Amino acid sequence: MTATTQPYTGARPAIPPSTVAQGVLWAFVAVNLLVMWTLFATSDGGKNTILTIAKFFGMHVALIMMFQLLLISRLPFLDRRIGMDRLTVWHRWVGFTLLWFVVAHATFVILGYAALDGVAPWRTFFALASVPATILGMSAATIIVFVAISSVRYARRKMSYETWHAIHFLLYAALLLGLIHQFLEPATFQTSTWSTVYWWALWALVLTSLAMGRVVLPVYRNLYHQFRVAAVVPESDNVVSVYVTGRNLERFPGRAGQFMIWRFPGHNRWWQANPFSLSAAPNGRSLRLTAKGVGKTSSGLRNLRVGNRVFAEGPYGAFTAMHRNSEAMLLIAGGVGITPIRSLLEECGGNIVVLYRAATPADAVLFPELQALAQARGARLHLLTGRTGAGQPPNTPFEPANLLHLVPDITHRDVFVCGPPAMTNAVLRTLRTLRVPKRQVHAEKFGFA
Numbered sequence: 001m002t003a004t005t006q007p008y009t010g011a012r013p014a015i016p017p018s019t020v021a022q023g024v025l026w027a028f029v030a031v032n033l034l035v036m037w038t039l040f041a042t043s044d045g046g047k048n049t050i051l052t053i054a055k056f057f058g059m060h061v062a063l064i065m066m067f068q069l070l071l072i073s074r075l076p077f078l079d080r081r082i083g084m085d086r087l088t089v090w091h092r093w094v095g096f097t098l099l100w101f102v103v104a105h106a107t108f109v110i111l112g113y114a115a116l117d118g119v120a121p122w123r124t125f126f127a128l129a130s131v132p133a134t135i136l137g138m139s140a141a142t143i144i145v146f147v148a149i150s151s152v153r154y155a156r157r158k159m160s161y162e163t164w165h166a167i168h169f170l171l172y173a174a175l176l177l178g179l180i181h182q183f184l185e186p187a188t189f190q191t192s193t194w195s196t197v198y199w200w201a202l203w204a205l206v207l208t209s210l211a212m213g214r215v216v217l218p219v220y221r222n223l224y225h226q227f228r229v230a231a232v233v234p235e236s237d238n239v240v241s242v243y244v245t246g247r248n249l250e251r252f253p254g255r256a257g258q259f260m261i262w263r264f265p266g267h268n269r270w271w272q273a274n275p276f277s278l279s280a281a282p283n284g285r286s287l288r289l290t291a292k293g294v295g296k297t298s299s300g301l302r303n304l305r306v307g308n309r310v311f312a313e314g315p316y317g318a319f320t321a322m323h324r325n326s327e328a329m330l331l332i333a334g335g336v337g338i339t340p341i342r343s344l345l346e347e348c349g350g351n352i353v354v355l356y357r358a359a360t361p362a363d364a365v366l367f368p369e370l371q372a373l374a375q376a377r378g379a380r381l382h383l384l385t386g387r388t389g390a391g392q393p394p395n396t397p398f399e400p401a402n403l404l405h406l407v408p409d410i411t412h413r414d415v416f417v418c419g420p421p422a423m424t425n426a427v428l429r430t431l432r433t434l435r436v437p438k439r440q441v442h443a444e445k446f447g448f449a
């Protein structure tokens with residue numbers, strides 16, 4: 001370790017923030033599983049063994065649903081510590097787990113009643129389909145299966161983000177149907193007053209978290225700050241910066257490296273919302289996003305009018321100095337991935353190296369700002385241009401030997417990387433090869449699961 005790369009003692013918490021938040025989530029699951037299993041063990045089973053198994057799966061379906069809602073609640077406590085990207089990946093896998101538990105619950109219910117009545121399962125299926133409580137459960141299960149199919153990678157690739165999102169919204173209907181189904185069906189948690197209170201209090205807690213994170217906080221923030229477009233500044237042929245002003249911005253809780261989900265009424269439809277990072281650290285007077293034109297919304301941002309209302313959700317994301325472990329940082333950006341990197345450079349002090357990968361110097365948007373900031377912070381800035389693999393020796397700045405050559409003390413640095421998925425993945429592979437501790441590696445991929 002060189003004299004300039006001393007371990008960062010300043011703000012380093014004893015337990016990393018993401019570990020704290022994950023601990024809270026797993027504690028939620030573990031404690032409620034324990035309570036649920038105790039209730040199950042001490043309650044009467046179903047009318048036969050198969051129906052008892054069905055009950056067991058049904059109870060888990062409800063708890064998995066609650067966990068799903070917590071994962072997507074966008075509560076600042078979870079989002080800032082774990083990050084929306086990771087929470088979304090977990091949500092995806094927990095979603096598929098939910099699917100299998102729903103299938104198991106439904107199958108055992110049908111088999112259980114078929115065995116009880118001594119008839120074929122298909123007859124039981126149609127008989128159950130005429131019982132109101134069961135119809136609700138079946139409808140909820142059908143929606144869950146449909147949404148799960150739409151989320152399989154192949155299907156997901158075939159539809160626009162908005163279509164997929166709209167289909168996902170059906171899950172709220174499944175949630176409502178599932179809740180009524182639970183209310184109508186005699187279940188494990190209705191065995192005593194205590195268990196009933198526990199169960200509905202748990203649901204109330206989860207639904208309140210969801211409403212707070214998804215509705216109350218965003219609406220409150222937008223009413224409080226009244227965001228408006230302050231200026232639109234082209235940065236290149238296809239990149240534009242939008243400055244957003246508003247009221248009480250000195251109380252805006254955003255940090256460098258975070259992103260917001262932006263809606264521009266009049267520019268795009270109300271259901272279209274796009275995530276863009278803050279390309280400048282929040283300064284109490286304005287916010288800034290810098291967008292590369294890739295589709296209709298991002299390409300059209302240069303036509304926004306000054307004074308237009310903006311509705312922005314967030315700030316979101318864990319790509320911040322809150323997760324920093326060391327006094328020394330390496331910031332790596334590729335293309336428009338410079339946006340959160342630029343704001344991190346603005347916010348952070350210490351021993352910083354910035355690597356900015358762009359096809360040509362002309363493609364390096366915000367570069368003059370970056371140079372000024374690097375000079376002010378005493379940071380070392382490298383612009384890495386040229387086509388990857390071109391020339392002799394091949395241009396491969398993120399190969400382990402080349403990266404180590406540029407940043408010899410890399411293993412003692414916190415590395416923040418943001419760029420196109422291929423570049424980000426290449427850098428992450430190299431960091432693993434160079435044995436940079438996992439805890440020091442932070443990536444933003446500009447895409448959710």
Ligand SMILES: Cc1cc2nc3c(=O)[nH]c(=O)nc-3n(C[C@H](O)[C@H](O)[C@H](O)COP(=O)(O)OP(=O)(O)OC[C@H]3O[C@@H](n4cnc5c(N)ncnc54)[C@H](O)[C@@H]3O)c2cc1C
Nearest residue numbers: 161273274275276277290291292295296297298339446447
């Ligand atoms: C956390 C995060 C931060 C980002 N920061 C920046 C940034 O600072 N600068 C920048 O230029 N780009 C950024 N992006 C990428 C940017 O969001 C997309 O390029 C933009 O949304 C494209 O929208 P469009 O309507 O112009 O194009 P479209 O052609 O309509 O969309 C292209 C693709 O963008 C994705 N997309 C669109 N809307 C959303 C949404 N609401 N949520 C997730 N994905 C969506 C979808 O995969 C879609 O297929 C970021 C993305 C994420 C996830």
